[in-house]
Amino acid sequence: MLIEEKLPSDPDRAPVFIEAWLRRLRPLGLNDDQVFGLKLCLQEALINAIKHGNKCNKHLAVWVKIAADPRCLAVEITDQGQGFDPGAVPDPTAPENIGKNHGRGIYLIRQTMGAVDFSNGGRTIKMVMPLTGDRSGGH
Amino acid sequence: MDIKFEKINDIRLIVLEGELNMESAHKFKETFKPILKERNAKVLIDFAKVPFIDSSGIAALIEVCQNLGKVNGRMCLCHVNKKIVNVFEITKVHKLFKMFESHQEALRSF
Numbered sequence: 311m312l313i314e315e316k317l318p319s320d321p322d323r324a325p326v327f328i329e330a331w332l333r334r335l336r337p338l339g340l341n342d343d344q345v346f347g348l349k350l351c352l353q354e355a356l357i358n359a360i361k362h363g364n365k366c367n368k369h370l371a372v373w374v375k376i377a378a379d380p381r382c383l384a385v386e387i388t389d390q391g392q393g394f395d396p397g398a399v400p401d402p403t404a405p406e407n408i409g410k411n412h413g414r415g416i417y418l419i420r421q422t423m424g425a426v427d428f429s430n431g432g433r434t435i436k437m438v439m440p441l442t443g444d445r446s447g448g449h
Numbered sequence: 450m451d452i453k454f455e456k457i458n459d460i461r462l463i464v465l466e467g468e469l470n471m472e473s474a475h476k477f478k479e480t481f482k483p484i485l486k487e488r489n490a491k492v493l494i495d496f497a498k499v500p501f502i503d504s505s506g507i508a509a510l511i512e513v514c515q516n517l518g519k520v521n522g523r524m525c526l527c528h529v530n531k532k533i534v535n536v537f538e539i540t541k542v543h544k545l546f547k548m549f550e551s552h553q554e555a556l557r558s559f
């Protein structure tokens with residue numbers, strides 16, 4: 311299954327797109343935990359691309375590609391912003407950062423996905439979720 | 450997100466319904482404006498009908514918790530679903546929030 315979409319840089323519209331993709335991915339039979347994790351990572355990566363990347367500029371777009379086979383699901387999100395150095399992002403779980411009101415998105419993605427890779431100067435994030443294991447369970 | 454208010458003795462019960470995310474974070478924070486004008490406010494937030502949270506939702510909760518602290522208020526959460534607890538634990542913010550399984554337990558903690 312392959313989903314490809316070009317999105318406007320409007321953070322308010324992100325959740326509607328995400329819900330539509332999750333509906334299209336339903337035949338994969340993901341369990342509740344996988345759906346929650348995928349939704350969280352899509353939301354975090356998309357909002358980063360729109361807000362930090364494209365700075366909500368209506369004239370810039372975000373490209374999303376979701377490729378799924380029975381073994382894994384790969385998501386690629388690309389923005390048209392300045393890029394950034396993902397290696398320089400501070401650890402939000404460090405004691406001095408726990409109380410901050412930002413800085414958790416990438417950390418959550420890294421903890422939730424099987425593999426996360428930035429390219430294109432930080433403008434493209436690729437995340438892979440393995441789909442092996444029990445898919446009938448979840449709560 | 451739908452937000453309902455109840456009062457149990459001197460404790461404010463805030464019942465949330467819907468996702469606490471980028472879209473609803475602002476509304477959630479606004480809800481606390483009047484409560485922050487009180488001193489020693491005791492707030493119990495019911496998460497039973499919150500199926501999803503993102504980093505903006507976490508940020509909103511942290512802000513509210515810190516702002517309440519500044520006016521000697523206290524807050525705790527109850528009925529937080531397992532997946533959201535997991536998100537709190539991953540980001541270690543579970544250390545910032547008191548969480549309970551029932552209203553009774555939460556009310557007793559104030």
Ligand SMILES: Nc1ncnc2c1ncn2[C@@H]1O[C@H](COP(=O)(O)OP(=O)(O)OP(=O)(O)O)[C@@H](O)[C@H]1O
Pocket residue numbers: 354358359360362363364389391392393394399411412413414415416417432433504505508
């Ligand atoms: N697509 C992007 N383009 C440019 N900079 C980015 C991009 N994604 C992330 N960043 C930078 O990395 C930082 C960390 O991102 P992360 O998602 O972890 O936290 P946040 O967006 O600041 O806050 P939160 O996600 O908790 O609401 C951002 O503050 C921003 O500076």
Ligand SMILES: [Mg+2]
Pocket residue numbers: 354357358413414415416504
């Ligand atoms: Mg972010």
